[in-house]
Amino acid sequence: MKFLYDFFPILLFFVAxxxxxxxxATGVAMVAAVAQISYGWFVKKQVENMHWISAGLILVFGGMTLVLHDPVFIMWKPTILNWLFALVFAASAFFGTKPLVQRMMEHVLTVPTPIWHRVxxxxxxxxxxxxAVNIYVAYHYSQDAWVNFKLFGLMGMTFVFMILQGIYLARYAENTAEVVEAVDAKDPERPS
Known part of the structure; x- marks a missing residue:
């Protein structure tokens, strides 16, 4: 369910x-981003930072696309978002006591500190x-190809990266058995 909630604007953009x-599609994505923020704010009583940032970028770059009637702005949005995330993750290595990925995942997994830094x-x-790949596709392929890449390519890249990250982290995990046991305890019907 969270997956659909997170990708709600992208899915609606694709369909539109x-x-x-x-x-x-740009207008629909803008409305969907506002709806996503509103739902988080009024129903869940919490809006993730990622949703605020993404909505802000959709509204700015989508607005520029509609006002200037030039799709290049909305095509840059995923690149700007990814590069902002890269900047935040990089900065977290120098500010604070833990890198961002450790802060996000340490409640689930315990690995040595150098491994958190590598991840x-x-x-x-x-x-x-x-x-970089998003903007390459935007400038070197058709608009249809870019829209397909935006949904399937970027999502596929993320999925593969997360699987590889999981495999890498599992090699160093100190509490993998406890995590599996905790999941099994919450769902006794789950096959082992």
């Missing part, structure tokens, strides 16, 4: 593009690469 083109830098590299 297929039905009405880039400008309709944090891997996320930085991933975000930089994702942003």
């Amino acid at each position: 593009y297929k039905l009405g083109g880039i400008y309709v 944090n830098w891997a996320w930085v590299a991933f975000f930089v690469l994702s942003g």
